[in-house]
Amino acid sequence: MLTYDLAEDEEAALERLHRDQCTDGLPVVIPTRQRVEVMVLAGGYDGDVSLGAVGPSQAAATIEAVAANAVMAGCLPDHFPIVIAAVRAVCDPRFDLTEIQVTTHPITPMILVNGPARLQAGMSSGYGAFGPGHRANASIGRALRLVLMNIGGGRAGISDMSVMGSPAKFTFCAAENEEESPWEPLHVSRGFKAEQSAVTLLAVEGPHSVLCAPMPDDCTHMSVSAVLDAVGSALGGLGANSTYLGKGDVAVIFNPQTAELLASGGLTRRTLQVELTARSQHSRAVLRARNPFLIPAGPPEERLPLRDPETIVVAVAGGRGNYVMVCPTLGASLHHHTSLTREIEINQSCALPGIA
Amino acid sequence: MAIEYAIPKSLTRQARVYDLGLPSGAVPRKVGMLANGFPDAEKYLAKQAEALAPHWPGTHFRISKKAGADQLNIGIQEPLLSEIVEDCDAVVIAWGHCGSCTSGIARDAIAFAERGIPSVMLVCEIFWEYSAWIGEALGMSNLARVRLPFPVAGTGETAQRNCAQRIAPEIVQNLHKIQC
Numbered sequence: 001m002l003t004y005d006l007a008e009d010e011e012a013a014l015e016r017l018h019r020d021q022c023t024d025g026l027p028v029v030i031p032t033r034q035r036v037e038v039m040v041l042a043g044g045y046d047g048d049v050s051l052g053a054v055g056p057s058q059a060a061a062t063i064e065a066v067a068a069n070a071v072m073a074g075c076l077p078d079h080f081p082i083v084i085a086a087v088r089a090v091c092d093p094r095f096d097l098t099e100i101q102v103t104t105h106p107i108t109p110m111i112l113v114n115g116p117a118r119l120q121a122g123m124s125s126g127y128g129a130f131g132p133g134h135r136a137n138a139s140i141g142r143a144l145r146l147v148l149m150n151i152g153g154g155r156a157g158i159s160d161m162s163v164m165g166s167p168a169k170f171t172f173c174a175a176e177n178e179e180e181s182p183w184e185p186l187h188v189s190r191g192f193k194a195e196q197s198a199v200t201l202l203a204v205e206g207p208h209s210v211l212c213a214p215m216p217d218d219c220t221h222m223s224v225s226a227v228l229d230a231v232g233s234a235l236g237g238l239g240a241n242s243t244y245l246g247k248g249d250v251a252v253i254f255n256p257q258t259a260e261l262l263a264s265g266g267l268t269r270r271t272l273q274v275e276l277t278a279r280s281q282h283s284r285a286v287l288r289a290r291n292p293f294l295i296p297a298g299p300p301e302e303r304l305p306l307r308d309p310e311t312i313v314v315a316v317a318g319g320r321g322n323y324v325m326v327c328p329t330l331g332a333s334l335h336h337h338t339s340l341t342r343e344i345e346i347n348q349s350c351a352l353p354g355i356a
Numbered sequence: 357m358a359i360e361y362a363i364p365k366s367l368t369r370q371a372r373v374y375d376l377g378l379p380s381g382a383v384p385r386k387v388g389m390l391a392n393g394f395p396d397a398e399k400y401l402a403k404q405a406e407a408l409a410p411h412w413p414g415t416h417f418r419i420s421k422k423a424g425a426d427q428l429n430i431g432i433q434e435p436l437l438s439e440i441v442e443d444c445d446a447v448v449i450a451w452g453h454c455g456s457c458t459s460g461i462a463r464d465a466i467a468f469a470e471r472g473i474p475s476v477m478l479v480c481e482i483f484w485e486y487s488a489w490i491g492e493a494l495g496m497s498n499l500a501r502v503r504l505p506f507p508v509a510g511t512g513e514t515a516q517r518n519c520a521q522r523i524a525p526e527i528v529q530n531l532h533k534i535q536c
Contacts, residue, residue: 003363013361022364031362056459056493059366068362099429102490104455150364159489161455245426293395293425332456334430 001048002064004033017072022150024142024170028072039067042077043084044345051084052091055098057153061087065151066143073143073171078121079136082199083143085344086111089201090144092340096333100203101154105241105330106166107203107337109148110251111141111173112315114187115197117344118175127319129174130207141173168206174317180256181316182263189269190341197344202313203337204251204327210234212258213322219257222322224265227258228272231324232279235312240328243280244287244294246305248331249339252276255318273309281305313339371497374465376474377533378446384531386416388444390432390464393425394457396509397450400516404448404478404527407520411528418444422464429456431463441471446531452479452487453509462491465499475499476530478523480506500530 007013010030017023017030029035040047040063047064054061063084070083090097090109100107113123124134131138154160162169178185187198212230213222231252236243242250254262262272285300295304318325330337378384389405391397398421405417420440422432432440440447447468452458461477468475479487479501491499502523508516 001367004360005363006358006360008358010359013359017361017364020363030359031364033360033362036362054366056490058493058495062366064362065364065366068364071362072364098459098494099456102455102459102486103429146364151366153489153493158486159493161458161483161486247426332426332428334427 031068031071035071042080054152069146070143074139085199085342089340089342094335096337099333107330108169110202112200113175114185117197123175125175125177129317141171166206186315200341202339204329207325210324234326236280242329242331245331246307247336248329249311251327253325257320259316273312277309371492374498384445388440388447389419390449391421403520407524429460447475450478452483458483466496480504482506502526
């Protein structure tokens with residue numbers, strides 16, 4: 001049951017929310033009873049329905065509590081079904097949310113959205129898709145972060161022990177650029193129909209940019225092998241935990257132009273995953289010299305890590321150019337914080353004026 | 357005019373309270389020393405066992421390694437859990453040296469408590485507040501803890517031996533639930 005408090009006005013309420021550590025440090029939309037009730041209706045579920053337990057506090061993600069956080073994040077009612085799907089995904093025990101929240105590593109959930117819900121919510125998948133400047137992307141990602149803080153209890157230095165934190169922890173959400181992708185949409189490759197809408201949640205580091213040609217924005221000198229080598233080397237960066245652990249799903253977001261080049265070279269999403277796996281490896285000798293704790297003794301020339309290619313999540317977003325985005329990860333937890341795709345249930349809301 | 361606004365939180369589940377201890381004055385037959393795979397944890401626990409020996413004459417110590425360094429945040433699994441429960445009267449768990457491994461040793465302590473075995477977690481000071489919070493979040497408050505400096509891992513034989521000597525009385529007090 002959500003509890004309510006009284007304040008003199010919205011300014012006073014905002015100061016109390018800041019004081020009570022209910023914000024991400026930025027101003028929020030005040031979750032008045034009316035705004036929360038409208039958001040609950042947009043979700044199509046009763047307010048007391050729980051989407052699961054949010055680690056590490058294990059508090060219940062009730063629809064009304066999630067709605068309050070979505071209001072605070074600036075979500076519109078059309079955004080709320082996507083927030084619900086994202087919260088359901090992170091509450092799945094296979095996502096290892098408690099470990100993601102408490103680690104000293106800056107890992108954080110990334111939301112990728114596919115299907116008609118992208119358009120209904122007004123999401124961006126083009127230039128600067130990961131922000132800033134796109135209301136739906138920013139608000140949906142921020143809503144999940146506020147849920148992780150306010151319901152999950154993730155607080156810097158108390159329960160979120162990330163040494164540096166990460167700007168990606170404020171909001172980290174985009175739609176896939178299905179219209180310009182040469183491959184099937186990400187959610188289709190993960191078992192959904194194209195007409196369905198879905199979120200894919202990954203727990204990863206913030207974006208690392210990869211230069212895929214000799215000169216920035218010189219796309220005439222890009223080649224398939226150069227792109228694969230550049231992206232593979234970024235995925236297998238010697239400073240990344242996942243390079244040594246070889247577990248945990250990582251993200252590679254190609255821009256449409258780079259994706260077209262790779263597809264024209266005959267690469268499918270699956271063959272791309274295999275190629276990138278091989279090109280992100282190092283010899284055991286190289287890895288063991290840097291980290292004997294995580295790399296046991298063995299044949300020095302053996303190529304590591306032995307990553308399952310399926311753990312490289314490939315999607316298309318952004319504008320045209322030669323920059324590609326790579327997100328390594330942590331890789332250590334019971335289920336290796338596996339990525340999960342969940343359907344977005346749209347058109348479930350009540351037919352009230354102003355509600356989708 | 358006053359406005360009504362939501363407190364954007366949910367109620368957390370009620371945590372059980374840890375309340376285990378060795379019988380007052382009893383000398384444990386065997387004490388488990390559980391290393392979580394963080395660098396130096398096993399070596400340190402060997403020193404800790406040496407430092408505890410004078411406090412418990414005749415006690416045997418069993419040093420076990422829970423998992424590799426890639427599984428720090430995972431609680432103790434079978435069959436090791438049952439082996440230690442059947443073999444030991446109490447357990448010392450090392451260590452809370454990072455965010456992930458602190459949640460992992462809290463899971464260990466809860467697992468032992470659920471089997472009726474008292475334990476004490478060794479937690480570095482920068483994870484002290486968090487260690488209490490995560491235990492409660494995972495379902496059990498008031499878990500027994502002893503504070504370590506940060507870092508301990510990698511500080512060398514002498515520093516680790518001195519640390520083990522210094523905290524040995526606190527470990528005994530915690531396992532016997534003697535008020536400090």
